[in-house]
Amino acid sequence: xxxxxxxxxxxxxxxxxxxxxxxxxxxxxxxxxxxxxxxWLTVVSKEEQNxxxxxxxxxxxxxxxxxQQALFEAGIPATAFLVDDIDKELERLKSLDVVFSVQPxxxxxxxxxxxxxxCGNNIQIFQML
Amino acid sequence: MCFTTWExxxxxxxxxRIRDNHLPKQYLVDRVVKAKQTIDxxxxxxxxxxxxxxxAFLSKFxxxxxxxxxxxxxxxxxxTEKRIHEAETLLTKGASVSETCYQLGFESMTSFSIYFKxxxxxxxxxxxxxxxxxxxxxxxxxxxxxx
Numbered sequence: 001x002x003x004x005x006x007x008x009x010x011x012x013x014x015x016x017x018x019x020x021x022x023x024x025x026x027x028x029x030x031x032x033x034x035x036x037x038x039x040w041l042t043v044v045s046k047e048e049q050n051x052x053x054x055x056x057x058x059x060x061x062x063x064x065x066x067x068q069q070a071l072f073e074a075g076i077p078a079t080a081f082l083v084d085d086i087d088k089e090l091e092r093l094k095s096l097d098v099v100f101s102v103q104p105x106x107x108x109x110x111x112x113x114x115x116x117x118x119c120g121n122n123i124q125i126f127q128m129l
Numbered sequence: 130m131c132f133t134t135w136e137x138x139x140x141x142x143x144x145x146r147i148r149d150n151h152l153p154k155q156y157l158v159d160r161v162v163k164a165k166q167t168i169d170x171x172x173x174x175x176x177x178x179x180x181x182x183x184x185a186f187l188s189k190f191x192x193x194x195x196x197x198x199x200x201x202x203x204x205x206x207x208x209t210e211k212r213i214h215e216a217e218t219l220l221t222k223g224a225s226v227s228e229t230c231y232q233l234g235f236e237s238m239t240s241f242s243i244y245f246k247x248x249x250x251x252x253x254x255x256x257x258x259x260x261x262x263x264x265x266x267x268x269x270x271x272x273x274x275x276x
Contacts (some may be wrong), residue, residue: 101138105144129162
């Protein structure tokens with residue numbers, strides 16, 4: 001059997017990312033294993049702690065920096081997270097000074113918004129109506 | 130979004146382009162969403178396309194076509210998905226096959242077993258035994274701190 005257990009996101013600074021993804025977004029740290037200059041760092045959803053782990057990968061490969069920058073400037077999200085109530089989540093994140101590039105917008109049966117994770121990525125949140 | 134087109138980045142423009150060119154008009158999306166909410170509310174009981182389409186104010190033909198555009202599956206496929214998922218949740222929590230069967234509105238254990246096996250590849254009884262055994266292993270790992 002083959003399963004999806006990890007997905008990754010490149011971040012400019014792992015410490016800063018850990019702070020943002022746990023304290024601001026509300027994920028929980030799952031693994032924090034030192035590996036020289038960087039570490040194996042993963043977070044999970046508080047409600048699904050045995051679910052898919054998000055790897056906060058160090059951005060140590062030059063071409064990856066170019067790719068991340070290009071995605072960011074085009075406003076394209078690096079990944080997306082599901083929320084129960086997007087309007088409520090937007091208000092909560094705005095109160096924590098998170099900056100949104102796309103305000104809640106309905107696309108078919110999905111409502112989405114995009115914010116800056118302060119680590120080099122646009123992140124989309126979405127609610128299925 | 131309240132931007133003029135020239136102020137938008139690539140992604141913002143794409144959102145609007147896809148919405149305007151590839152998705153149904155908003156009043157139709159609202160009806161499809163109503164159909165989905167009807168399924169969410171009633172999937173454990175016997176619901177059919179007539180009931181869902183009446184609730185959504187759409188003909189059955191339009192409902193199936195628009196539902197597939199919006200959710201990538203037909204209403205029947207969604208009902209099946211939700212019932213199987215609910216059955217798995219109940220069985221994993223230790224509910225008996227008969228309890229699960231009647232809670233999901235199946236008429237008989239036979240019809241439930243055939244339905245579950247068809248969509249999940251193993252009988253509800255085998256699934257339940259496997260889930261309970263997997264849970265016990267997880268509890269032991271947690272208890273003794275093994276990784």
